[in-house]
Amino acid sequence: MADIYTQQWYEEVKNAINNKVAGMKKLPEGTWQIAIEIVGDGVSPYVLQGQERHFLASIDQGTCLWYKEIDDDTEQQDQKIKLDYRFRGNASKFDEIAAGIMDPIDAALGGEIKVKGDMRFLLRQADQVQALLEAYSNDVSTDWPKGKPPY
Amino acid sequence: MSKVYEYDAVVIGAGHNGLCLAAYLGRAGLKTVVVERRHEEGGGVNTEEPVLPGFRHNLHAQYMEFFDVMPMIQDFKLEDLGLRTIMPEAQAGITFKDGRPPIVIHRPDLLELTHKSIARYSKQDADMYVELKKRAMSIETLLAVNLYTPPVESGTVDQGEMTEAFFGDLGVTKNFVMKSPKAVIDELFETSELRALLYRATVEWGFPVDTACTGAAFLTFIMWTMGNWKLVKGGTHSLAKAMTQACYANGVDLLESSPVEKILLEGKRAVGVQLKDGSIIKANKLVASNADLKQTLLKMVGEENLSDTWRKRSKAFRYGPSHVLGTLAYCLYEAPDYKSAKHDPYINKCFYTMVGFEDEHDTIAYIRDAYDDRLPKPAAGTWVNSLWDSTQAPANRHSATGWYFLPKAGALSQQEWEEVRRTYNAEFYKVWGQYALNMTQANVIAEKIYTPDQMEKKNMMMEGDFSNGEFAPDQMGANRPFPEASQYRTEIEGLYLCGPSAYPGGGVHAACGTNAYKVISKDFDLMDSIVPSRGY
């Protein structure tokens, strides 16, 4: 088991996603760049209040190629890599999703995780999106170094 | 909601002079903003649908006589920015109740038609008019240079000598410059009907007919501009649109609904303006005001910041009674069909038609009534722009606009103006019906009148005076607004005048803005706006 937000943890997320989509038909064409911005909210011990951690993922034909944390903020990355989606929210919400106690769709519908990008694609690929989210929230066993949400 | 902005140059007022100056400043690389009190740019260059949707009326400026010489139109290619014009063949006419022949002044390229029309009354007058017009047109460049150059101090040129040199063979002598325009007209023309037309034209296009020492202007300025009128397609406001667009294209910003409360000073230097909402606009280089003299100096700068001389002279500056107008706006089924058209159908297709003036006595009485704060019996100069520009009214309808000469805004009480708005159009329209039989009540879909007190409220044209200052020898040329201020500079360093309180005055020539730029460009070492081939 990996600590949350470590490289090893992300490898596991990547593998979980790829295992999930391996069995699916009708995978979407093209490569998608996704940014995830986790904002410290004073609740989660993993991202301190006032800090942000940014991650980038690259999805090609439905398969996750890589998933990495980046140092500079994603605004700068945006110049180099054209982003297709940006997910942004408080760390405790992301933690809760990873722990499987918060539904990611509810989080997005409730406005707790802000999603930017062409939502039509996400809606049209609802099946695959559902699979990705399940992998993220249920298929990775996480070691919670400082305790598990809800804190 | 108050904010702080910073610019190189702040222009107060988005009238056409302010827009003109701002465009030149922007082109010269100055970060420039125009702050406008109203929600709409253009000041007197205004077109609205004040009566019914689809019927357009120009509430202030009507005809454009300077477009061929106006530098801004050329320098900023305003035609590429949507400015289009129409120049009707028949330009100005007067029509009569009994259906006797009208007099119709045509375009300068159709002088033979003008001659034919005047000759119905007097061959002598026709010859004289045509000759004077030719002379005036031959010195057009000179007149344009004069217009688009800051005024030369009086006394430098002997106007009498010059006038006699140009017009001497027509019986004009040196002393004509001492005469009133009326005296000049009366001496040169014998026909009462023509005198009537010329009196009104002279007042409207420049000079009070009864004021002594302005007679030479009739020979030059009035004869030059007579019959040179264009109508702006879509309405006069299209000029403001094109000018604003030129500003935008040169990076100039426009802030609407932003009345200026005061001009900010540091010592004796203008450093910005403060808006009514408390916002501050810093001006690193200059502030220029398109507002009238008194508002600019007495209100925005403040009396306490002026020297004795400047305070006294500003206070003594006079508004009206010249150039105080009321605008009528009629929505019509049919354009007027005049009785006089049986002699000359051109009167029905005339850009500007005087209605309600039978002879010189009628006309002079009318003018004097308005000047002496009496409500004249209704008569007007009228336009039916939809005859040439179908977009100015719905299909098969017409939009008629006209000007009344009215007393100054302050001459009548609020209730009296309300009464004028209630009754005056209806009175006029009874008169109109005597000249054109189809101008019955059934032909009028709806109408409105726009009075001097409303002009004051809408555009801050004090007293309803569209020239922002009386035209009289002591307030003209290098005396406008007063000698010390005639070069657009004020005693406050960095504060300039660019509106019609400065030379040459009211009218859509943009000369106040153009000339202010000439002075400012020297003071700040900016790009020269003079085009050598043009001469100014």
Next chain:
Amino acid sequence: MITQYDVIIIGAGHNGLTLGAYLARSGLSVVVLEARHEEGGGLSTEELTYPGFLHNVHANYHTFVDLAPPVSDLKIREHGVQYVKPEVQMASIYPDNTALVVYDDIEKTAASFARFSQKDAETFLRLYKEAHGYVDLLLGTLMFEPPMSVKELTKALSVFKVGNRSQFLSVKLRKETINQFLDEHFENSKIKAHLAFHGAVCGYGNNIEGLAIGFPLLVGKINNWHLSIGGSHRLAHALWRDLANHGGVLITDARVDGIVVENKKAVGVKLQDGTELKANKCVVSTVSVEQTFLEFIDRKKSDDDLLEPEFVNKVQNEILHQSWSLFSVHLAMSQAPNYIAAEFEPDVNKAWVVNLGYDSLEALNDDWDVIAKNGLPDPRPNVAVNSLYDPTDAPDGCYTGLIRQFAPYEIGSDGPAAWDEISGIYGQKCIDAWAKFAPNLKDEAILKWATYSPHDITAKLPNMVRGDWMMGQITLSNMLDQRPTSELGGYRTPIKDLYMAGSTQHPHGFITFGPAYNALSVIAEDLGIERWWREV
């Protein structure tokens, strides 16, 4: 005049200007042609009563300010637009002079609801919070992307099990009216009337099947109404400025005679004055479907099979327009309304918008029935006093008022022209209806008023066919990719290089920027323009 551009856009409403500005910023040469003398279309602010009183003739409420990408992409606020979000947004006053108030603060709103029903207040709060959560997500997707089909949306909703997640959203809403939705969730008749009225003001008829699907989103934005300081027209100026700052050109008074089609491709536009403009890349229409395909495309001259007969038939007979329009009275007032209901709820006197007189869904339904039969209901208008929140829209100490009343386009069997006769009488009735709730609005409190009827709407803005300010009815069959027809739903048209980008398109009328922004995506894709504007 320049006669060749990359892109020609017909119509300078907010959609035409927005699209033009984006394309100009993308480096294309762009001209926006406007038939009127003034840009802005529904963004029209005029001094209809007296100088200094700014009346928003059409659009008054701006509800997408913080959601629409153009507001930031085109730097609308830097161009001088200032929005305020009134703290007391809206109120309903009922016949018994009780009142319900919607505040900027939603908890206070719920407290106001609770005076009528604690249960409904709680339901409202749940609905608001839920809807407010997904308002960004769904509205962003539904309004600012080219539309998906209802089928695709329904499928996504079911895969994401939205029905299970939400108390209010479900697939079955597409078979329900807003009335049914309200009856299902709310108990108090006055609260239901208020919410239904709110929907109707937004163009969502409460008795139209299927519109319940959009209702939660409307509630999610119920406290998001913004007012443009200095009038709605200010936004038009800002958009125009952005266009012109980037080299685009607006030409007013440019009436389109036809779209030039060669080899089944749109290659230019011919104006009524004979000017031909060539479009290197494309022509975009933001006016009505009827104007575009019946007036501007000369089907006789073009290839026989340019437009399929089935499509032409649809355009001729099947374009859906709102079955009701709006009658307005614009008022210059010396007093703000002082409502009897202020005894019950003092904050009604501070409300920007007030709905007067509907206390049940039945009352609203009854009026729809009257209007459907081309009758005039006894006025139960909504009224707005912008001056309560905009100090610049009236002279000091005065107020600018607006009455809006649901009304038919035609009256009885007399057609729309009957409005011209009856406007004054009905206007007075509307004022009386207001004064019944605010008795101080009588005599000297109302300085002047002017009516603006459904007939006037179309006379002024012919793209609003049959007084349809929504430019196409909001119904389930006229939504998303089916609006205004299946052929045109994707902003492309049966003619290559001709696009539709006005309010006829998804999402709909109002100041949403949506049609232009979404058409931009499609045009960018076709022309290979890099999307600098899509900040993700």
